[in-house]
Amino acid sequence: MSAPRTYTLRRASFMVFALISILPLLLFAYTLHALNVLDQYLAQIGLGSAIALAVVGFYIYSVMISRLSDVLRDLEIDDAQSPVPAASHRPLMAMAVEPTPGALPHGAVAPSHQRPVPLPPKPRPASAARDALFVPGVGRITELTPADAAALSDLDLMWRAEAEPLVGKRVLVAVRNTSEPIKGVLSQVTEDGVILDQSGATFGISYTRVSAIEADTAREPV
Incomplete structure (x- = not known):
């Protein structure tokens, strides 16, 4: 055939x-x-x-x-050229299940290093294709409007709006290509993503990888 x-x-x-x-x-x-x-x-x-x-x-x-x-x-x-998560982002995959009390998650950063892990740079389309989105005789196509380098996309704005009320609370963050949501305390919301805290280890999750953000209503471990 x-x-x-x-x-x-x-x-x-x-x-x-x-x-x-x-x-x-x-x-x-x-x-x-x-x-x-x-x-x-x-x-x-x-x-x-x-x-x-x-x-x-x-x-x-x-x-x-x-x-x-x-x-x-x-x-x-x-x-295709998006960077593979580096070693500093291993907790993102390994900490899909909440760690046991008093123990650090596998691959997490020691509590002494509480500085947030920098979020990976967001992929930006090539400027050559984004500079010419004005169609002669029609005008600018709204679905193809280029995003400003400092502006947030509509999806980023949506996740940021959902995450801001949850700062300081325990949350569940569903990440693309992972079977289980990531649990932790939402310590900070930035323009590029959210920063979670798990037993003193902090790490960032880019908005481009987020598929859901919600409060963790499960009982906290004693």
């Missing part, structure tokens, strides 16, 4: 444009020819206007798809 065909986004979009614009235009021209009215002035104006509008629409559509393709490619490259 042969493998299914694969197409790039640009090629697939051109095929769609041909179906919704080029073929109807050809059918319109053929209809005028079959009716033998192509020599009439009104038919020529209508056909010429249809061709001009199709050309303008094709230009705008091709620019939009081209820039969308660049943005998606940059996002894919950023995901």
